[in-house]
Amino acid sequence: MTVNPWVRPYVLTGGRTRTRHPLFVHTLVSVPQYDPGYAAQLPPEARRLYERANTAVQSVAELSAHCGVSLGVTRVLLGDMAARDRMVVNPGGYESPYDPRLLKRVIDGLYELA
Amino acid sequence: MGFMSSPNPEPRLTSAKIVVAGGFGVGKTTLVGAVSEIPPVNTEAWMTQTSKTVDPLSEDTGKVTTTVAMDFGRVTLADDLVLYLFGTPGQARFWPMWDDLCRGASGAVVLVDTHRLDASFAAVNYFENDSDVPFIVAVNLFDGEQTHDLADVREALQLSPHIPLVTCDARTRGAAVETLTTSLNHTMRQTANGHDVPAVR
Numbered sequence A: 001m002t003v004n005p006w007v008r009p010y011v012l013t014g015g016r017t018r019t020r021h022p023l024f025v026h027t028l029v030s031v032p033q034y035d036p037g038y039a040a041q042l043p044p045e046a047r048r049l050y051e052r053a054n055t056a057v058q059s060v061a062e063l064s065a066h067c068g069v070s071l072g073v074t075r076v077l078l079g080d081m082a083a084r085d086r087m088v089v090n091p092g093g094y095e096s097p098y099d100p101r102l103l104k105r106v107i108d109g110l111y112e113l114a
Numbered sequence B: 001m002g003f004m005s006s007p008n009p010e011p012r013l014t015s016a017k018i019v020v021a022g023g024f025g026v027g028k029t030t031l032v033g034a035v036s037e038i039p040p041v042n043t044e045a046w047m048t049q050t051s052k053t054v055d056p057l058s059e060d061t062g063k064v065t066t067t068v069a070m071d072f073g074r075v076t077l078a079d080d081l082v083l084y085l086f087g088t089p090g091q092a093r094f095w096p097m098w099d100d101l102c103r104g105a106s107g108a109v110v111l112v113d114t115h116r117l118d119a120s121f122a123a124v125n126y127f128e129n130d131s132d133v134p135f136i137v138a139v140n141l142f143d144g145e146q147t148h149d150l151a152d153v154r155e156a157l158q159l160s161p162h163i164p165l166v167t168c169d170a171r172t173r174g175a176a177v178e179t180l181t182t183s184l185n186h187t188m189r190q191t192a193n194g195h196d197v198p199a200v201r
């Protein structure tokens, strides 16, 4: 595959797009305001991610899996779109994955399933 | 916070993550599948040796890329809360991938098969030495019967006394849920008293 000029600037600046929130595999992202014109000019992989993210709030891993775009590339492309405010990286409701309120909610939710 | 200009309300959905680790064939995918509302998604992820300088879209950087299969499941716990379960790739040589999967996790479960305890040594080592994510160890009861005394398993794995060691049947939802909640309760205890509260990044 040849170098994609569309992601090059971020690669040159260190490979990590600056986003407000880290893109973990389980981080949720969504499209704040769908723009067909923007979608139309995106390279195929970015476009698949953008279209898919517009259907529902979902995780980085789900987008990667369902769009057939590897996790690393998915991160770069989502980060780029987020930096341009085309994608919203969901900050989630809690500062830490160890927040006892979060842990308690997940535990209670799991028990309801069982 | 940012995003004020966006016309749609910012989604308030929150996600949490638990990692299911262990050696080859110990039942990681089975456990994820027992709880997940979707069949475990198996996806190929790229693992690159260095994330700082590699252009993932370019093959002429001379960097080593390996394809790793990873799978994950999803459980909607409430309107605003989703839990993701990630199974780590079995082999220890994919540790860089483990780092990635574990970042931001609320807890981890290391599954072991008592007939092949050594298959999970690497996973126990990893969580003991190389990760801040609180973990528990769960013996997968493949034939539904406990064939080894848990004290012996603890001894063989050289587990610290504070690490919970439980049994589970990875195929049943109830047992899988019990294992996951044990993991989160352990995290709660480990992080409540202020000791060992790693920064997430």
Ligand SMILES: Nc1nc2c(ncn2[C@@H]2O[C@H](COP(=O)(O)OP(=O)(O)OP(=O)(O)O)[C@@H](O)[C@H]2O)c(=O)[nH]1
Pocket (backbone or CB within 6 Å): B022, B023, B024, B025, B026, B027, B028, B029, B030, B031, B087, B089, B090, B140, B141, B142, B143, B144, B169, B170, B171
């Ligand atoms: N009888 C029985 N079989 C099980 C149980 N758990 C898993 N298995 C079987 O053991 C095999 C391996 O289980 P997986 O869930 O695929 O294990 P894994 O850890 O995901 O394996 P890798 O991803 O290849 O490392 C499968 O054939 C499962 O059907 C169990 O509790 N009882």
Ligand SMILES: [Mg+2]
Pocket (backbone or CB within 6 Å): B028, B029, B030, B071, B087
């Ligand atoms: Mg598996």
